[in-house]
Amino acid sequence: MTVDRRRWLAGASAALGSLWLVGCDRLATNPTFTGVLKVAEQWTRHAQRAVTDRNALAREFTPADLSRDFKANGTMRPGDPAYLALLAENFESYRLTIDGLVEQPLSLSLAEVRAAPARTQITRHDCVEGWSSIGKWTGARLSALLDRAKLKPEARYIVFHCADTLDPTATDGAGVYYESIDLIDAFHPQTILAYQMNDGTLPVRHGAPLRLRVERQLGYKHAKYVMRVEAVASLDGLGRGKGGFWPDRGYHWYAGI
C-alpha cells in the first residue's frame, strides 16, 4: 500500500469516525429523540409489575455472604448544620415525621421507631453503576408505620425527605436529597426504615439514623438520612417534579432495572 493511499485511508476512516460520533451525539442531544427513549421506562415498569407478584421477595442471603467492603455512595457525611447538630447529640432529639395525606400524623423518636414492628433481612444492594454489596439490615416495617398513620384514600406515593444536601450548587432548592415510591413498594414486606446495619448501629456513611430499604429497586432509591415520610397524591411540586433527587437529574423514577 503506498503512503498516499495509506494516508487517504487513515483520513477517510477518521472522517467516518467523527461523522459517527457527531451523528450519535446529535441524536443524544435531540430532545424529541431522548423523549422517545424515555417511554421505555414505563414499558419496563408495567411489564415488571404485570409479571411480578406484589409481595414477591428479593433474595435473602446468609451471614456468610455479607460484604466486608460494603460501598457507600452519594452523601458520605452530610454537612447540613441541622444534621450535624443532631449527630453531635447522637440523635437524642431526632424525630421522624410521618405526615401528608394521613389521618394521624406521627412524630416518632428513634426509640419509638425501634419499638415499632421490625424486620431483619440480608439483601444485595445493587448500585445503578453496576456494583453490588450484601448487607444485613434491621428496621421498622414501613407498612406498619403507615398503617398507624392511616393513609387517606387519595394517597398514591410515599415521599422520603432527607437531611443531606447532595447538590449545593442547585439554586432552585432541589439540591436536597429525596426519593419516592408507590404504594406497592411502600407496603412490600421487605420495605423498612433501617436503623441497624450488620448488627450494629447504622453508620453515618450509610444513612444514620434511618435509611430506606426498598429491595426490588436500585441503590439510589434507598434514601439515606430520612427525616420525614410524606404521603402525597402526586409527585408534582416536589424538587423538579420527577419524584427524586436522581430522577430530577435524568435517572428513571422506577429503578427496578
Place this chain on the structure above:
Amino acid sequence: MAERRAKVMIRRHSAVTRITHWLNVLVISALLLSGLQIFNAHPALYWGAKSTFADPWLSMKKVEVGGEPRGVTTIGGHSFDTTGLFGWSGPEGAREQRGFPAWATVPSWRDLSAGRDWHFFFAWLFVVNGLVYWLWGLVGGHVRRDLLPARDQMAPRHILHEIVTHARLQFPKGDEARRYNVIQKLTYLSVVAGLLPLMLLTGLCMSPGFNATVPWLIDLFGGRQSARTIHFLSASGIILFIVVHLILVIVSGLWNNLRSMITGRYAIDVEGDRP
C-alpha cells in the same frame, strides 16, 4: 470446449430475514455503544453475587506511573498499559479517566442516565425484533430449512473439508452455494440461539425487580456480578462475530452479499458442465 459460466439468480433471504437483520444492525449497535457507556460507570467485573472491590477479575483504570497518568487494564491479575484506549483516553492534553474511549460509547461524553435510556429503549426493540424473527423462523421453517445443518453437512469429513476450504477463503460454488455451508449454519445458530438470548437473560438478571420475579434464573448464572460478567463476555462474543462476519461478507463477494440482504436475490455461479 470452453468452460461456460452462467450466473443464476436465486432467492436467498426472505423479507422477514432482511428486515429483522437490518433492524438488528441498528438495535445492536445502539445496545453495544450504550452498554459500554453503562460499563464505564463502574469499569470493573467480578464473579459471584457481590463485588469484591479490591479484587475484580477485570478492571480499567487510571494509574499514576512516575507522576504520569496511564490507562491500566488488569485481567486476571495481569496488567497492561492501555493508555489512549482503556482507562485513560481522549485527545492529547484533554485525556480523561474512563473505561472505554469516547468513540465507543453513546453519548460520547460520560452520562450514565442517558446511556441507560438508550440501552433499555433499544433492549425492548431487540426483544420485539427477536420475537418476530424466532416466531417466523420456527413457524415459517427458516430455522429448520436454512439454519439446522443437513445430515450430509454434519459428516466429520464434510466439516473438516469446510474448515480447510474456509481457512483458504474458498467458498462453495454452484449448487452448494444454494444453501448456507455448515460453518455458516453453526455460527448463525450459535448467535441467534446462543449469544443473543444470553444477552437478554443476563441483562434481565441484573434487574433487582426481575430477580424477585424469577429468582432461580440468577442462580443459573452464578449471581448478579457473574451475570454482569457473562453479559460483558457475551457482548464481546457478538463483537467478534460481527468482525468476522463483515470480513467474510467482503471476501466472499461484497456486492452479491449486500444485494441478497437488501433485495433477497443472490447470484450463484453455475458451471457449464454441471448444469
